[in-house]
Amino acid sequence: PVNPPEGTKAAPQASSSPFAAEYASLPRATASARPRRIGIFVNDSPIDQTSLQRIDSYASLGADTVFNYSILDGSPADITAYLNKAQSRGIQVIFSLKDLYDQLGPNNYRALYTYPLGDSNQSAAVNAVQQFGAHPAVWGFAINDERPESPADLGLWQPIMQQRYSLIKQYTTKPVMQVLVGATSPSAAARAQFLRSLRSSTDT
Numbered sequence: 001p002v003n004p005p006e007g008t009k010a011a012p013q014a015s016s017s018p019f020a021a022e023y024a025s026l027p028r029a030t031a032s033a034r035p036r037r038i039g040i041f042v043n044d045s046p047i048d049q050t051s052l053q054r055i056d057s058y059a060s061l062g063a064d065t066v067f068n069y070s071i072l073d074g075s076p077a078d079i080t081a082y083l084n085k086a087q088s089r090g091i092q093v094i095f096s097l098k099d100l101y102d103q104l105g106p107n108n109y110r111a112l113y114t115y116p117l118g119d120s121n122q123s124a125a126v127n128a129v130q131q132f133g134a135h136p137a138v139w140g141f142a143i144n145d146e147r148p149e150s151p152a153d154l155g156l157w158q159p160i161m162q163q164r165y166s167l168i169k170q171y172t173t174k175p176v177m178q179v180l181v182g183a184t185s186p187s188a189a190a191r192a193q194f195l196r197s198l199r200s201s202t203d204t
Contacts, residue, residue, distance in 0.1 A: 037092070039065035046074030046082035047114055055082075059089040065139060067094040072124075075115045076131060083137040092139035094177070095132060097168070100125040101147075101160065125164070126171060133172040140175030140203070141168055149181055151194050158197060165201035175203040 040063045044051035058066055066086065071079065071093065086093050099108045100121040109124035110116040117131070118124035125143075132138055143164050148157035161178065168176050180195055180202075 037065045038063050039067055039094075041067045041069070043070045044068055044082075045070045046078035051082060052085045055085050055089055055091060059091060064090060065092045065094065067096065067142065069096045069098065069145070071095050072097075072113050072117065072128060076117075078115075079132060080135070083132065083135045087135075087137035091137065093137050094139050094142050095128065096142045096145070097125045097128060098142060098145040098179075101164075103156070103160065122164075122167070126167065129168055129171045133174060138174060140177060141172065142177050142179060143168060143201075144178035144180075146179055146181040148198075151190070154194070154197060158201075161198060161201040177204045178202040 040058055040061070042054070042058075044054055044066075055066070068082075071082070074082065083093060099105070099112055101108070102121055105111060106121070109118055109121045113124075116124060117127040129141060133141070144161055147161070148154050165176055178198065178201065180198060
Protein backbone atom coordinates (compact mmCIF):
# COMPACT_ATOMS: atom_id res chain seq x y z
CA PRO A 1 0.00 0.00 0.00
CA VAL A 2 1.05 3.61 -0.64
CA ASN A 3 2.00 5.49 2.51
CA PRO A 4 -0.07 8.63 3.17
CA PRO A 5 1.67 12.01 3.09
CA GLU A 6 3.50 12.90 6.28
CA GLY A 7 1.21 14.45 8.87
CA THR A 8 -1.92 12.78 7.52
CA LYS A 9 -3.72 9.58 8.37
CA ALA A 10 -4.63 6.81 6.01
CA ALA A 11 -8.34 6.34 5.43
CA PRO A 12 -9.71 3.44 7.50
CA GLN A 13 -10.29 0.28 5.55
CA ALA A 14 -13.81 -1.04 5.30
CA SER A 15 -14.47 -4.10 7.44
CA SER A 16 -16.38 -7.14 6.24
CA SER A 17 -17.53 -7.92 9.79
CA PRO A 18 -21.33 -7.70 10.25
CA PHE A 19 -20.66 -6.19 13.69
CA ALA A 20 -18.37 -3.39 12.46
CA ALA A 21 -21.09 -0.78 11.93
CA GLU A 22 -22.82 -1.32 15.27
CA TYR A 23 -19.48 -1.42 17.11
CA ALA A 24 -18.46 1.86 15.52
CA SER A 25 -21.76 3.43 16.59
CA LEU A 26 -21.33 2.64 20.29
CA PRO A 27 -19.99 5.41 22.55
CA ARG A 28 -16.41 5.14 23.81
CA ALA A 29 -13.81 7.33 25.40
CA THR A 30 -11.22 8.93 23.17
CA ALA A 31 -7.59 7.95 23.42
CA SER A 32 -6.81 11.28 25.01
CA ALA A 33 -9.45 10.73 27.69
CA ARG A 34 -8.44 7.20 28.67
CA PRO A 35 -5.13 5.41 28.15
CA ARG A 36 -5.27 2.11 26.34
CA ARG A 37 -4.82 -0.89 28.61
CA ILE A 38 -3.73 -4.45 27.85
CA GLY A 39 -5.70 -6.92 29.93
CA ILE A 40 -6.27 -10.58 30.56
CA PHE A 41 -9.19 -12.54 32.02
CA VAL A 42 -8.19 -14.99 34.78
CA ASN A 43 -9.65 -17.25 37.45
CA ASP A 44 -6.96 -16.89 40.11
CA SER A 45 -8.04 -17.55 43.69
CA PRO A 46 -5.94 -15.51 46.13
CA ILE A 47 -6.18 -18.40 48.60
CA ASP A 48 -3.89 -20.27 46.18
CA GLN A 49 -0.40 -18.88 46.74
CA THR A 50 0.63 -19.73 43.18
CA SER A 51 -1.73 -16.95 42.06
CA LEU A 52 0.98 -14.51 43.14
CA GLN A 53 3.49 -16.16 40.84
CA ARG A 54 1.08 -15.91 37.94
CA ILE A 55 0.96 -12.14 38.36
CA ASP A 56 4.65 -12.14 37.44
CA SER A 57 3.78 -14.10 34.30
CA TYR A 58 1.06 -11.63 33.29
CA ALA A 59 3.43 -8.72 33.79
CA SER A 60 6.10 -10.42 31.67
CA LEU A 61 3.53 -10.78 28.87
CA GLY A 62 2.98 -7.03 28.91
CA ALA A 63 -0.44 -7.04 30.60
CA ASP A 64 -1.22 -4.10 32.83
CA THR A 65 -4.78 -5.09 33.76
CA VAL A 66 -6.17 -8.34 35.17
CA PHE A 67 -9.89 -9.12 35.25
CA ASN A 68 -10.03 -11.71 38.02
CA TYR A 69 -13.25 -13.70 38.22
CA SER A 70 -12.13 -15.43 41.44
CA ILE A 71 -10.70 -12.47 43.34
CA LEU A 72 -13.08 -13.07 46.28
CA ASP A 73 -11.89 -16.62 46.90
CA GLY A 74 -9.58 -15.99 49.83
CA SER A 75 -9.36 -14.38 53.22
CA PRO A 76 -9.08 -10.58 53.43
CA ALA A 77 -5.37 -11.09 54.05
CA ASP A 78 -5.07 -13.31 50.94
CA ILE A 79 -6.89 -10.77 48.79
CA THR A 80 -4.78 -7.91 50.11
CA ALA A 81 -1.59 -9.88 49.42
CA TYR A 82 -2.80 -10.49 45.85
CA LEU A 83 -3.52 -6.80 45.34
CA ASN A 84 -0.17 -5.83 46.85
CA LYS A 85 1.60 -8.16 44.45
CA ALA A 86 -0.32 -6.72 41.52
CA GLN A 87 0.59 -3.21 42.59
CA SER A 88 4.27 -4.15 42.83
CA ARG A 89 4.17 -5.29 39.18
CA GLY A 90 2.23 -2.28 37.91
CA ILE A 91 -0.94 -4.27 37.32
CA GLN A 92 -4.46 -3.00 37.94
CA VAL A 93 -7.12 -5.50 39.01
CA ILE A 94 -10.75 -5.48 37.95
CA PHE A 95 -12.51 -6.85 41.01
CA SER A 96 -15.33 -9.22 40.05
CA LEU A 97 -18.58 -9.30 42.04
CA LYS A 98 -20.43 -11.16 39.31
CA ASP A 99 -21.90 -14.08 41.27
CA LEU A 100 -23.35 -12.15 44.20
CA TYR A 101 -27.03 -12.19 43.20
CA ASP A 102 -29.86 -14.12 44.79
CA GLN A 103 -31.17 -14.89 41.30
CA LEU A 104 -27.98 -16.90 40.64
CA GLY A 105 -27.99 -18.62 44.04
CA PRO A 106 -29.16 -17.13 47.35
CA ASN A 107 -26.21 -18.70 49.18
CA ASN A 108 -23.50 -17.86 46.65
CA TYR A 109 -21.82 -15.49 49.11
CA ARG A 110 -20.83 -18.49 51.24
CA ALA A 111 -21.14 -21.43 48.83
CA LEU A 112 -18.60 -20.09 46.31
CA TYR A 113 -16.03 -18.59 48.65
CA THR A 114 -13.93 -19.98 51.47
CA TYR A 115 -14.22 -16.79 53.55
CA PRO A 116 -17.63 -15.09 53.15
CA LEU A 117 -17.45 -11.31 53.33
CA GLY A 118 -21.05 -10.88 54.44
CA ASP A 119 -24.24 -12.62 55.46
CA SER A 120 -25.96 -12.16 52.10
CA ASN A 121 -24.98 -11.70 48.47
CA GLN A 122 -25.58 -7.98 48.58
CA SER A 123 -23.76 -7.37 51.85
CA ALA A 124 -20.78 -9.37 50.58
CA ALA A 125 -20.62 -7.19 47.47
CA VAL A 126 -20.81 -3.98 49.49
CA ASN A 127 -18.27 -5.20 52.04
CA ALA A 128 -15.84 -6.12 49.27
CA VAL A 129 -16.02 -2.60 47.87
CA GLN A 130 -15.62 -1.04 51.31
CA GLN A 131 -12.67 -3.24 52.26
CA PHE A 132 -10.72 -3.22 49.02
CA GLY A 133 -11.97 -0.30 46.94
CA ALA A 134 -9.30 2.11 48.17
CA HIS A 135 -6.42 -0.20 47.32
CA PRO A 136 -4.25 1.39 44.59
CA ALA A 137 -4.24 -1.84 42.56
CA VAL A 138 -8.03 -1.94 42.23
CA TRP A 139 -9.01 -0.44 38.88
CA GLY A 140 -12.71 -0.87 39.54
CA PHE A 141 -15.50 -3.37 40.05
CA ALA A 142 -17.28 -5.70 37.64
CA ILE A 143 -20.83 -6.31 38.81
CA ASN A 144 -21.98 -8.63 36.08
CA ASP A 145 -20.93 -11.30 33.62
CA GLU A 146 -23.23 -11.75 30.63
CA ARG A 147 -26.52 -11.03 32.36
CA PRO A 148 -28.99 -10.58 30.76
CA GLU A 149 -28.17 -13.07 28.05
CA SER A 150 -30.88 -11.95 25.63
CA PRO A 151 -33.63 -9.32 25.24
CA ALA A 152 -36.04 -11.83 26.79
CA ASP A 153 -34.11 -11.49 30.08
CA LEU A 154 -34.08 -7.69 30.13
CA GLY A 155 -37.26 -7.41 32.17
CA LEU A 156 -35.65 -9.40 34.99
CA TRP A 157 -32.03 -8.25 34.88
CA GLN A 158 -32.18 -4.61 33.83
CA PRO A 159 -33.63 -3.34 37.15
CA ILE A 160 -31.37 -5.70 39.11
CA MET A 161 -28.26 -4.37 37.41
CA GLN A 162 -29.39 -0.77 37.80
CA GLN A 163 -29.99 -1.27 41.52
CA ARG A 164 -26.62 -2.97 42.05
CA TYR A 165 -24.77 -0.35 40.02
CA SER A 166 -26.35 2.48 42.02
CA LEU A 167 -25.58 0.69 45.29
CA ILE A 168 -21.91 0.05 44.50
CA LYS A 169 -21.41 3.62 43.26
CA GLN A 170 -22.36 4.83 46.75
CA TYR A 171 -19.13 3.29 48.05
CA THR A 172 -16.59 3.97 45.32
CA THR A 173 -15.60 6.58 42.78
CA LYS A 174 -13.77 3.96 40.74
CA PRO A 175 -15.33 2.54 37.56
CA VAL A 176 -18.17 0.06 37.89
CA MET A 177 -18.55 -2.08 34.80
CA GLN A 178 -20.36 -5.03 33.28
CA VAL A 179 -19.34 -7.76 30.85
CA LEU A 180 -22.21 -7.79 28.39
CA VAL A 181 -23.05 -10.37 25.78
CA GLY A 182 -24.15 -9.19 22.36
CA ALA A 183 -27.58 -10.76 22.00
CA THR A 184 -27.89 -13.23 19.14
CA SER A 185 -30.01 -11.56 16.48
CA PRO A 186 -29.85 -11.17 12.71
CA SER A 187 -30.48 -7.46 13.28
CA ALA A 188 -27.50 -5.24 14.05
CA ALA A 189 -29.90 -2.55 15.26
CA ALA A 190 -31.53 -4.96 17.70
CA ARG A 191 -28.16 -6.01 19.12
CA ALA A 192 -27.06 -2.40 19.53
CA GLN A 193 -30.33 -1.49 21.23
CA PHE A 194 -29.93 -4.43 23.61
CA LEU A 195 -26.52 -3.14 24.71
CA ARG A 196 -27.70 0.47 24.95
CA SER A 197 -30.54 -0.56 27.23
CA LEU A 198 -27.92 -1.36 29.91
CA ARG A 199 -25.82 1.77 29.40
CA SER A 200 -27.01 3.52 32.54
CA SER A 201 -25.75 0.69 34.79
CA THR A 202 -22.14 0.62 33.61
CA ASP A 203 -19.37 3.19 33.45
CA THR A 204 -17.50 1.61 30.57
